[in-house]
Amino acid sequence: MKFKVFGCCALRRELSLLSAFSPHEIDLEILPEPPSPAVLQQRIDAAEGFDYILPCVGSCLSNGLQAGHIPIVLPRAHNCAHLLLGSLTRYHQAFSENEDAPRWLLGNGCHFLSPAFGNPCTVSDSLFTNVQPRREGREYAANLSLLRDYLNGDWDEARFLLLERQEQAVVDPVEILSAEPST
Template identity: 25%
Template sequence: MRLKILACKVLYRELSYLSALCPNLLDVTYMRQGLHNTPEALRNELQKEIDAIDLDQDIHTGTEDSCGPIDAILLAYGLCSNGVCGLSSKKYPLVVPRAHDCNTLFLGSKERYREYFDTYSGIYWYTPGWLENAPMPSETMTDRLMELYTELYGEDNAEYLVDLELGWYKKYTTGAYIRWKELPFPQYEEYTKRCTHYLNWTFRLFEGSSDLLREFLSGSWDEDRFLVVPPGRKIAPSFDERILCVE
């Protein structure tokens, strides 16, 4: 199969590893991290990429004469605050994992994600891709904000502004690192421990799984784990355990 993949950059290491082992012909475009913070922006950027593929004008894909037609467009995202809802391709099937967010992709199943979510309240997830591409809750983040606001508003005002901006930290009680045996990064695991100690959170280490992403790339799209959207149809939230459905 020849597959076009649109993925958040936090999945770069995991998808790169699995792509190298996959027998299918894969063309991956990584989107910048942070688009999910504004779901409409994520939807718009992904739809632009899909439209470009439909028109065969995306420089990442090339032309059908040079590369051959693709079999499907894979979206390496979860529901992501409904950011993928409404997406559609006029020409190709869209395939997306049934997941609320990317942590399901790292953990390997929506059931495991649900289990941890229900068991451990207030989890903030850490992975290599998140640590490399996003400002994570940490002493480093606090210090950087303090330095910035001190320069702009003075030290007394800076302390107040940092406390205000980082007040959402209080919603969390656990910092969880997802480790893949195929891609061990002990330095990131240790850094996560330091972050949780600083934040007075409980540290937990969870073993992730490559199974879901491996099957995603292989084309083994069973209905329980993946939504396949026919050309011309749109992705929609299912509001049940399936997470996603065809509109």
């Protein structure tokens, strides 16, 4: 199958590596920083010749995305930190242990929640942890299983949402994302 993948800059290294090992043909496009839902929707609408579109973003960007003539598969993830932590369980654990953390850093320098004070929590860069200096604050090792399954087409309903033609993604308090008819 042929996938068009749109990814946040925070995930560019991981997506590049995993795309190379996917059994599917992947056309990877990294979104401009900062990404916006409107730009992402324009890119989705312009995509042609793919079996599926995979916007590798969290619910922060996927709320309201609409499938046109190509089905969309979305990860049921809150944000890039969730995608790098690999599961909802690890995401909840990390955030419950650090409810007062003023900010989060992703290993390649992209920020998640960034007031300018206090020690950050870090999701270590899964590809280059051995060459990065130790940061202050709490550090969590990345787990690429969610991203790997996403790019390999191993989509179960608990972790991924399939949007068919004329459906849109909406934030759901239980499932993170759900589908409803486009308006």
